[in-house]
Amino acid sequence: MPPTLKPNPSTKPPGITARGLRRTFGSICxxxxxxxxxxxxxxxxxxxxxxxxxxxxLRMLNGLVRPDxxxxxxxxxxxxxxxxxxxRVATFAPGEIALYGEMFGDEHLAWLLRGRPKAAFTKAQAIxxxxxxxxxxxxxxxxxxxxxxxxxxxxxxxxVPVRILDEPTExxxxxxxxxxxxxxxxxxxxxxxxxxxxxxxxxVQAVCQRMVFFHGGSVIAxxxxxxxxxxxxxxATMVYESPGQASGVxxxxxxxxxxxxxxxIASVTQDKNNVLVQIATDDPRPFLAELAAQSGPAxxxxxxxxxxxxxxxxxxxxxxxx
Amino acid sequence: xxxxxxxxxxxxxxLGYFIALELMLIAAILxxxxxxxxxxxxxxxxxPLPVLREMFTELEQKxxxxxxxxxxxxxxxxxxxxxxxxxxxxxxIAAEAQRGTLxxxxxxxxxxxxxxxxxxxxxxxxxxxxxLLTTLTIPLFLSQVDESLALGPLMLCAVHQCLFLLxxxxxxxxxxxxxxAPLHLAFAVLVFIIxxxxxxxxxxxxxxxxxxLADMETFLEIYEKGALPLGVTAGxxxxxxxxxxxxxxxxxxxxx
Numbered sequence: 001m002p003p004t005l006k007p008n009p010s011t012k013p014p015g016i017t018a019r020g021l022r023r024t025f026g027s028i029c030x031x032x033x034x035x036x037x038x039x040x041x042x043x044x045x046x047x048x049x050x051x052x053x054x055x056x057x058l059r060m061l062n063g064l065v066r067p068d069x070x071x072x073x074x075x076x077x078x079x080x081x082x083x084x085x086x087x088r089v090a091t092f093a094p095g096e097i098a099l100y101g102e103m104f105g106d107e108h109l110a111w112l113l114r115g116r117p118k119a120a121f122t123k124a125q126a127i128x129x130x131x132x133x134x135x136x137x138x139x140x141x142x143x144x145x146x147x148x149x150x151x152x153x154x155x156x157x158x159x160v161p162v163r164i165l166d167e168p169t170e171x172x173x174x175x176x177x178x179x180x181x182x183x184x185x186x187x188x189x190x191x192x193x194x195x196x197x198x199x200x201x202x203x204v205q206a207v208c209q210r211m212v213f214f215h216g217g218s219v220i221a222x223x224x225x226x227x228x229x230x231x232x233x234x235x236a237t238m239v240y241e242s243p244g245q246a247s248g249v250x251x252x253x254x255x256x257x258x259x260x261x262x263x264x265i266a267s268v269t270q271d272k273n274n275v276l277v278q279i280a281t282d283d284p285r286p287f288l289a290e291l292a293a294q295s296g297p298a299x300x301x302x303x304x305x306x307x308x309x310x311x312x313x314x315x316x317x318x319x320x321x322x
Numbered sequence: 323x324x325x326x327x328x329x330x331x332x333x334x335x336x337l338g339y340f341i342a343l344e345l346m347l348i349a350a351i352l353x354x355x356x357x358x359x360x361x362x363x364x365x366x367x368x369x370p371l372p373v374l375r376e377m378f379t380e381l382e383q384k385x386x387x388x389x390x391x392x393x394x395x396x397x398x399x400x401x402x403x404x405x406x407x408x409x410x411x412x413x414x415i416a417a418e419a420q421r422g423t424l425x426x427x428x429x430x431x432x433x434x435x436x437x438x439x440x441x442x443x444x445x446x447x448x449x450x451x452x453x454l455l456t457t458l459t460i461p462l463f464l465s466q467v468d469e470s471l472a473l474g475p476l477m478l479c480a481v482h483q484c485l486f487l488l489x490x491x492x493x494x495x496x497x498x499x500x501x502x503a504p505l506h507l508a509f510a511v512l513v514f515i516i517x518x519x520x521x522x523x524x525x526x527x528x529x530x531x532x533x534x535l536a537d538m539e540t541f542l543e544i545y546e547k548g549a550l551p552l553g554v555t556a557g558x559x560x561x562x563x564x565x566x567x568x569x570x571x572x573x574x575x576x577x578x
Contacts, residue, residue: 064428065577082574087431094429098422107327115431
């Protein structure tokens with residue numbers, strides 16, 4: 001079937017647009033009506049816990065999984081049929097790593113780039129070399145991280161406007177992770193669009209211009225790293241040693257802060273031995289003064305201005321059970 | 323580079339299957355003089371099984387043509403060919419799903435239709451070409467035992483045999499497109515083949531065996547008339563086409 005190229009009527013270069021993407025597997029709703037608008041020249045991160053619908057959304061945008069309903073266009077190409085036309089203008093590095101172990105590294109790269117111009121293979125080979133992948137070693141002898149990098153090199157080789165990367169840094173050592181993130185950033189600076197998923201908030205913050213948060217198959221937030229940094233600056237996380245007394249700790253702390261305090265207890269969670277209290281405040285300095293001035297339970301640790309992905313989901317988006 | 327690897331793998335499998343068929347054929351043809359001498363005694367041995375006894379009666383009447391057709395097609399190609407068709411087709415797509423490589427198989431900018439047809443054609447060639455090539459060598463080996471058969475009708479028999487094997491291949495291929503357990507599928511198809519061979523030998527139910535479509539009687543008819551049985555051929559072609567269409571439909575929507 002010939003590709004159906006339907007140029008986007010907007011004057012801006014087209015990026016990724018999705019409207020009401022939905023997909024169920026049996027009785028499980030993996031993606032429940034996702035809308036996305038992603039501009040070219042940006043790196044956008046998709047974050048979320050396992051099973052939140054990130055990978056299914058990325059697979060749908062690449063035509064690997066057909067949506068039950070909804071529409072999408074990638075680089076101006078409508079997602080129709082089996083998505084072959086979309087895969088001509090976008091590359092995809094899957095999150096699942098299963099390769100043909102019997103092939104040599106460069107042979108596998110050529111296999112992954114079948115249907116692309118020869119220049120794609122040349123560029124991918126150069127990226128693989130830069131990442132230190134041995135081209136004449138059989139893929140079954142590659143480590144998990146090396147396999148991930150091989151898929152990354154194959155996704156970065158072709159000259160396409162859109163690259164979709166599912167957890168591209170998972171399993172990489174810090175140096176390689178940095179190298180990969182730099183390449184991703186460079187791609188966006190050159191005008192390309194990169195959509196990546198990750199579990200690591202810090203690396204997404206470092207490289208992405210936008211962050212889309214998924215939960216239960218839906219987008220629950222769409223923020224920039226600056227928004228997130230502002231949120232982080234307004235938060236304090238305290239850990240108290242108090243097994244099984246979360247409510248007691250919360251009450252004591254509330255008393256400590258007093259009725260006029262501008263700090264708010266955003267969440268209180270109990271783990272095995274500790275109680276974790278998240279405070280939301282516009283300015284943490286008065287809060288710290290209040291805490292120091294009053295007597296009451298002393299925290300084991302206090303951390304200002306940092307939010308983990310789990311904290312973010314718990315305290316900002318009110319998601320429980322993570 | 324990639325295509326050559328796939329072609330190389332297919333060639334190796336096809337070559338192994340061709341060599342096995344050819345060796346069985348050579349052995350059968352070289353055994354013909356001895357068989358001819360002992361046909362009467364062998365018929366007595368086969369007498370407890372009415373279906374087998376009828377085969378020997380036909381062999382006695384028709385001579386070398388019935389012998390070669392039954393040895394090469396009914397015995398050799400049906401046994402080895404069916405096994406090859408089942409194993410190749412079962413692995414075609416289900417093996418990709420089982421090893422987890424279906425996702426990378428599909429993520430290239432190649433249509434699913436094209437990928438599936440490539441797999442189907444590669445398998446179909448592997449299953450059919452050795453049958454055609456070995457049949458081409460029959461006159462050469464028959465001349466070693468001072469016998470001869472016309473190549474044209476022999477090739478028609480080979481075409482019928484290929485269609486029969488392709489129907490089994492296509493049905494298995496359809497299930498492979500849907501599944502992710504190639505070994506279970508191949509095993510199920512092999513059980514089906516053995517079951518059908520077994521009932522072929524039982525007089526009361528022999529008509530229910532699929533091997534009635536590719537037995538000595540069928541091949542003798544094709545050889546003598548010099549034409550394919552149109553009804554059966556059309557039925558087989560419809561089955562192959564239907565299975566291929568079904569495979570394409572399933573594969574278009576398959577989740578990796």
